[in-house]
Amino acid sequence: MERQTNKGKVLGILVLILLLCSAGLYFLVADRQQPQIRLGPEAEHLNGEATLEIRVSDSSSGVARVTVSVVQGEEERTLLEVEPDGSPNRWSESIPVGEMDLEDGPFRLVVRARDNSWGRFLQGRQARAERGHVLDTIPPRVKLESFRHNMQRSGSAIVAFRVEEDPERVGVSVGETFFPAYKQKSGAFLGLFSYPYHLSAGQEQPMILAGDRAGNVREVSIPSNVRAKRLSDNRIRISDSFLKRKMPAFRDAFPDIRDNVDLFVAVNEKMRRANRKQIRRIGRDTASRPLWSGRFLRQKGAKQSSFAVHRDYYYQSEKISQSMHLGIDLASMARAKVPAANSGRVVFVDWLGIYGQAVIIDHGLGLQSLYGHLSQTDVRKGQRVDKGEILGRTGATGLAGGDHLHFEMMISGFPVTPVEWWDQSWIENNILPKLQKVREAETD
Ligand SMILES: [Zn+2]
Numbered sequence: 001m002e003r004q005t006n007k008g009k010v011l012g013i014l015v016l017i018l019l020l021c022s023a024g025l026y027f028l029v030a031d032r033q034q035p036q037i038r039l040g041p042e043a044e045h046l047n048g049e050a051t052l053e054i055r056v057s058d059s060s061s062g063v064a065r066v067t068v069s070v071v072q073g074e075e076e077r078t079l080l081e082v083e084p085d086g087s088p089n090r091w092s093e094s095i096p097v098g099e100m101d102l103e104d105g106p107f108r109l110v111v112r113a114r115d116n117s118w119g120r121f122l123q124g125r126q127a128r129a130e131r132g133h134v135l136d137t138i139p140p141r142v143k144l145e146s147f148r149h150n151m152q153r154s155g156s157a158i159v160a161f162r163v164e165e166d167p168e169r170v171g172v173s174v175g176e177t178f179f180p181a182y183k184q185k186s187g188a189f190l191g192l193f194s195y196p197y198h199l200s201a202g203q204e205q206p207m208i209l210a211g212d213r214a215g216n217v218r219e220v221s222i223p224s225n226v227r228a229k230r231l232s233d234n235r236i237r238i239s240d241s242f243l244k245r246k247m248p249a250f251r252d253a254f255p256d257i258r259d260n261v262d263l264f265v266a267v268n269e270k271m272r273r274a275n276r277k278q279i280r281r282i283g284r285d286t287a288s289r290p291l292w293s294g295r296f297l298r299q300k301g302a303k304q305s306s307f308a309v310h311r312d313y314y315y316q317s318e319k320i321s322q323s324m325h326l327g328i329d330l331a332s333m334a335r336a337k338v339p340a341a342n343s344g345r346v347v348f349v350d351w352l353g354i355y356g357q358a359v360i361i362d363h364g365l366g367l368q369s370l371y372g373h374l375s376q377t378d379v380r381k382g383q384r385v386d387k388g389e390i391l392g393r394t395g396a397t398g399l400a401g402g403d404h405l406h407f408e409m410m411i412s413g414f415p416v417t418p419v420e421w422w423d424q425s426w427i428e429n430n431i432l433p434k435l436q437k438v439r440e441a442e443t444d
Pocket residue numbers: 305325327328329405406407
């Protein structure tokens with residue numbers, strides 16, 4: 001009997017040792033990392049062109065099996081079930097949304113993956129990931145509320161319209177130039193835009209662009225009639241005395257350029273471009289409703305240069321540079337008072353490269369006015385100003401030959417001819433009826 005018990009004990013110990021060894025082996029070999037699943041894109045709203053990206057990785061034992069399914073409403077459908085050859089460490093797949101047979105609306109992508117490890121009683125370790133999206137394949141619907149837009153090259157117009165869904169990006173595009181539109185209390189949008197001076201009449205069709213969060217874009221032609229306008233040219237002689245007088249102020253902007261003519265070219269071209277970019281950026285700092293009323297004031301003084309004059313610069317009978325003059329130059333006496341052309345909010349008071357000391361007033365809906373070459377400024381950024389309020393005094397700062405005001409009007413930072421905005425009847429015929437239409441809807 002004693003022998004039998006001993007035998008049993010030995011057997012028991014052997015079984016125990018075997019169990020411990022296999023457990024040890026299991027912990028030694030088994031992969032404790034579950035597969036990693038990454039899903040893209042991160043955007044919630046997707047349009048019909050989107051592609052879903054699925055990436056599964058398992059660095060220790062490899063990807064053994066992936067199941068991809070989609071849930072919409074109550075229904076879950078399996079899109080894909082694969083056992084990748086040789087259990088690779090990385091596996092990925094792209095599935096175009098258009099091939100998933102989905103309806104517009106919310107859906108969820110669910111991915112399950114298993115690795116090739118001994119985990120989970122040799123079944124492999126499992127991972128699951130999901131991401132919710134909203135499929136939206138229809139661009140926002142746009143309904144025009146203004147139907148006649150007579151304009152001239154370099155001139156302004158305003159369009160009123162409604163958009164059915166809340167757009168992410170909305171405005172008017174003419175060729176490469178985009179003018180944002182602004183939502184009003186009534187829900188309608190107002191878009192001030194220009195037929196850009198650098199395009200010939202009929203070259204581009206003004207369009208309303210309305211894009212939604214999913215990236216669908218609706219384009220609607222704006223019924224418009226654009227009159228041609230000839231722009232003039234001007235030849236400007238750059239003298240040594242001008243260079244000696246003006247260039248020192250620009251030396252620190254281009255410290256490597258010693259020669260005055262080279263410095264003039266750099267200021268006239270590089271600095272001018274940078275200044276225009278800055279003006280475009282400032283153009284986004286605007287009120288979503290009009291802050292102006294009535295016509296814009298034209299400052300006193302004789303017109304020295306018109307809007308959109310192409311200038312060629314000559315030094316000792318050699319053409320050295322060119323530019324486009326994008327404002328109107330007005331000269332009266334030196335250090336003349338400069339009144340605000342209309343009411344608004346000061347959005348810029350500082351040095352602005354070729355424009356010297358400058359003030360920019362926002363009048364709302366992207367409409368702004370710029371006052372350049374000032375010798376003195378009397379307002380601060382953020383300040384509300386009334387029509388006629390004194391902003392400062394004229395001067396010859398920046399790239400000005402003599403004391404004058406460079407007056408410019410912009411829509412979303414893009415220069416337009418100020419002449420129309422000085423004209424009460426032009427405003428009454430072209431701008432006010434469309435503003436009133438939107439305002440009437442507000443009181444409904
Ligand atoms: Zn000017």
